[in-house]
Structures are given as structure tokens and as C-alpha cells.
Amino acid sequence: MTLSTQLKDTVTKVPAAAVAANQAFDYVQPTNTHIEQLAAQFGAPLMVLDCEAIRRQYHALKNALPGVVLHFALKPLPLAAVVRTLLEEGASFDLATSGEVDLVASQGVPSERTIHTHPIKRDSDIRDALAYGCTVFVVDNINELEKFIAYKDQAEILVRLSFRNKDAFADLSKKFGCSPDVAIDIISYAQQLGIRIKGLSFHVGSQSPNPTKYVEAINACAKVITKVSELGLPALSTLDIGGGFPVPYSVDVLPIDVFCAPINVALAQLPETMQIIAEPGRFIVASSVTSVASVMGQAQREGKTWYYLDDGIYGSFSGLMFDEAAYPIDSAKQEGERFESVLAGPTCDSIDVVSDSIMLPKLNNGDLIISRMMGAYTLATATDFNFFKRAEVVVLNEQVHSQVLTG
Structure with a gap:
């Protein structure tokens, strides 16, 4: 040829x-x-x-994190061709804005394969996502939780925890997330409001050089899950471990299967019924x-x-x-x-x-x-x-x- x-x-x-x-x-x-x-x-x-590079990266991470549902974060490369390619490979999607909702909707992504993870949202952002059929949202404070009083019969919530990571290129927990104690307060208040809490989420930061912070965050979330149960609150069913999986620009990084091995060990300690999801972005599309x-x-x-x-x-x-x-x-x-x-x-x-x-x-x-x-x-x-x-x-x-x- x-x-x-x-x-x-x-x-x-x-x-x-x-x-x-x-x-x-x-x-x-x-x-x-x-x-x-x-x-x-x-x-x-x-x-x-x-697009072949996208397929290879998606499956490399999927193989490295067996049992974890990968929601591609559109933010790094919000192109229709990327969405179509990943949709055909069975990926789910992580949305943060109404524009991203419009993009996946235009490409025929089933709404049940999406989550909305921006911790701070306008009411219009919530309404646009719900109109599309995306029903899982993230909050990290009481003010944000109260925005869902009007939508408590439609939405489910992930509470985002903060785990500071000075070694990451971008420490996203500086801007978003709450402490485990505040997470318990949010979950307790949600029960009073009749808002369904689905689980927890975190993001250790972009280009994390090693998996240590993931393991620490998973272990901390496990304690919150146990505490919720001890308080008699509805059991949590989902943990979102975010993104941040590193790619090699000018320096080598750990092979992705090696990087994820200790993460898998930590995840194996959670209840068997716990659904684990992740939000990879850069790792999927950088190359x-x-x-x-x-x-x-x-x-x-x-x-x-x-x-x-x-x-x-x-x-x-x-x-x-x-x-x-x-x-x-x-x-x-x-x-x-x-x-x-x-x-x-x-x-x-x-x-x-x-x-x-x-x-x-x-x-x-x-x-x-x-x-x-x-x-x-x-x-x-x-x-x-x-x-x-x-x-x-x-x-x-x-x-x-x-x-x-x-x-």
C-alpha cells in the first residue's frame, strides 16, 4: 500500500x-x-x-486497573474524534461543564456512562447535566450540597476529599476537596436534607510521580466509609480515585502496570461491593x-x-x-x-x-x-x-x- x-x-x-x-x-x-x-x-x-494512540493508552490503563471504570476527563483534549474513539472502546466520561455535556451528547454517549465532577457549579450547570441524563455530581462543601435540595429526587452525590500532594505538578487538592471530618459532616447533613450520597472521590494531582499518595488517599477513604457505617448512615457504594497518572515528557515515569500495582492492593482492601471509578485525562491523550x-x-x-x-x-x-x-x-x-x-x-x-x-x-x-x-x-x-x-x-x-x- x-x-x-x-x-x-x-x-x-x-x-x-x-x-x-x-x-x-x-x-x-x-x-x-x-x-x-x-x-x-x-x-x-x-x-x-x-486515534490509535488513544486506544492503546486507554487499554493500557484499563489493564493496569482491572475492575476500575475509566471515565475519560474531557478537559485536556475535548474533541469529537476523541469522544467517538473512546466510546467505541467502551469508555465512560467525566464532565465538568455544560459545554462538555453538549459535546458528549452530540456524539451519542449514553448519559449513564457519564459523571459530573466539577466541585463548584452554577444552577444552570446542574440543570443542563440533569436534562441530558447525567445524575452523579461532586461536592466538597455545605454550600454546594445545598444546591441539590431542589434536585434531591434526581441527583446522587460524591463527596470529594482533599489530599495535598507537593510532588504532583498540579496539586488539585489545594483548590478543591475537604477533610475526612468535614466529609462526615456533609454526609450527615445530606441525610437530614434527603440528598443521596453515593460515595467519595479524590484527585491526587496531575503528573503524580509515584502511587504513594493514591494509596494514602484510598486508605483514608476506607476509614470514612467505615465511619459512615458506624454512624448508621446509608452505606457508600462508590469511590472515585481521580486521575493524575503520569506520562513521560522529558523524564521517564514508572510503567503504568508497575505504577498501579500498589493502588490495586489498596483497592482490594475495600468492601467487595464498592464500585471503583477513575478520571484519566492526560494519560489517555498526551501521546x-x-x-x-x-x-x-x-x-x-x-x-x-x-x-x-x-x-x-x-x-x-x-x-x-x-x-x-x-x-x-x-x-x-x-x-x-x-x-x-x-x-x-x-x-x-x-x-x-x-x-x-x-x-x-x-x-x-x-x-x-x-x-x-x-x-x-x-x-x-x-x-x-x-x-x-x-x-x-x-x-x-x-x-x-x-x-x-x-x-
Whole structure:
């Protein structure tokens, strides 16, 4: 099969306007040759989404956490193709906004395969989710619980606990969650209000380097579950262990089966009737997207060549400003001596610099820069600042039986 035939069979272009080293990552990525042909066909900048990578990551985590229902968190990459791919693989979904409700509804996701986990919600957010059929929500305080008095016959609640994690890239328990004692108070008050408490949830933070905090959180939740029973309150049936499973950008991380082994041991100590769910986001999609930018100009400054790209910090590289984002970046051109260089974005803002020190061969205008591992918090947070349009999205291998690009 020729490359052109492969591309015809496996590529779908998504208009930008529609886009609002362990074994888990051992799959065949689109090669530089494939990327160059896509750029020739569609132009640059591009974000190339490989749905086969999504499938592999989903099943790697599913195998590492047997019996745990995986609710993909849409936040890192809220694309219809991602939703369709995961829906076909049997995934469930974690929603946080009415826009995310609209997205999964538009792709035919059954509402019973969704939960709504934003701890702080507007009344309209609750009503929109309930109208769709999503009935499981998260709270972490009394004020939020009282919002459900009007919906007590429709909704079920998970109480989110806080477990601070200084080692995580993003300590989400700084902003959300309550102590075990406050959780007991919330559950007791819910009983008085007639609001059903389904269980507990937590999130140890993004890019957690080891499973220790998960184990500590599971053990603490087990004590709350026992205390609830001792107080004669309705038994809790669900524990949501959140996300945060790490991916390798510039440093190695534990293989996902090794990472999850102690988590499984801790989960095995819970009552057999307890349903366990998780909210993976970055782990599922980080490796699925490759960025393609082109050199639109260059200049010599202080002994370095500055290459100005048609994508940058305000676009697909937005994660460089606020995320764990040491993306693997290189030029499509590989031959020739390399020199210390600078990659700058296209806008007129001085902070729009992708890398201020990268070794590259001498490039010409129009040459391509290829960046891997760009599926999480890139497209989702890109802007049209300075009226530079966001990168177009090209989707590979969306159909399960499509020819997978193999180089």
C-alpha cells in the first residue's frame, strides 16, 4: 500500500473552528515522512491526532486497573474524534461543564456512562447535566450540597476529599476537596436534607510521580466509609480515585502496570461491593497528538539563529506557560551540523518563545518543526491572539479497522 493510499484511508481534517518511555507508549507514531506529506497536503500549522494512540493508552490503563471504570476527563483534549474513539472502546466520561455535556451528547454517549465532577457549579450547570441524563455530581462543601435540595429526587452525590500532594505538578487538592471530618459532616447533613450520597472521590494531582499518595488517599477513604457505617448512615457504594497518572515528557515515569500495582492492593482492601471509578485525562491523550509548525522567518540575534514559527505560546504551545510541558521538539530536517537556536512563536509578544535554546540544523523558511506528546492541554487552551489562527486538526486512524500508519 502506498503512502498516499494510506493517508487517503486514514486521514480526516477537522476545521480549527470546530476545535473549541514505558510500554504504554510503545506504538508506531506517524513518521517525519508522513508528517511532511500531511503538511504538504493541508498546510501548517497542524495538530495531527492519532486515534490509535488513544486506544492503546486507554487499554493500557484499563489493564493496569482491572475492575476500575475509566471515565475519560474531557478537559485536556475535548474533541469529537476523541469522544467517538473512546466510546467505541467502551469508555465512560467525566464532565465538568455544560459545554462538555453538549459535546458528549452530540456524539451519542449514553448519559449513564457519564459523571459530573466539577466541585463548584452554577444552577444552570446542574440543570443542563440533569436534562441530558447525567445524575452523579461532586461536592466538597455545605454550600454546594445545598444546591441539590431542589434536585434531591434526581441527583446522587460524591463527596470529594482533599489530599495535598507537593510532588504532583498540579496539586488539585489545594483548590478543591475537604477533610475526612468535614466529609462526615456533609454526609450527615445530606441525610437530614434527603440528598443521596453515593460515595467519595479524590484527585491526587496531575503528573503524580509515584502511587504513594493514591494509596494514602484510598486508605483514608476506607476509614470514612467505615465511619459512615458506624454512624448508621446509608452505606457508600462508590469511590472515585481521580486521575493524575503520569506520562513521560522529558523524564521517564514508572510503567503504568508497575505504577498501579500498589493502588490495586489498596483497592482490594475495600468492601467487595464498592464500585471503583477513575478520571484519566492526560494519560489517555498526551501521546496522541503531534504538532507541525513551519518556519516563517529567521534572524541572527546574539550569536543564535532565531526561527519564527507559525505556531507558538498563544497557540498549540500554550502548555509551556502553565503545564508540565517539556515537549520533545525537533526539526523534520535531520541532516547537517546542529547549532544552538531559538524557536519563537508568530505573535508580536516578546514572551512568545517556544524554546530559547535548542540544537537544530540550519533551516530554511518553510522547513518544519515537529513536536510530539502534545495531546494534553494544548489545543484545549490555544487562542487566536494577534489573529493568528489556531492549528488545523488532522485525524489519523479514527476507524478501528483503518490501515495504521507504519512507516
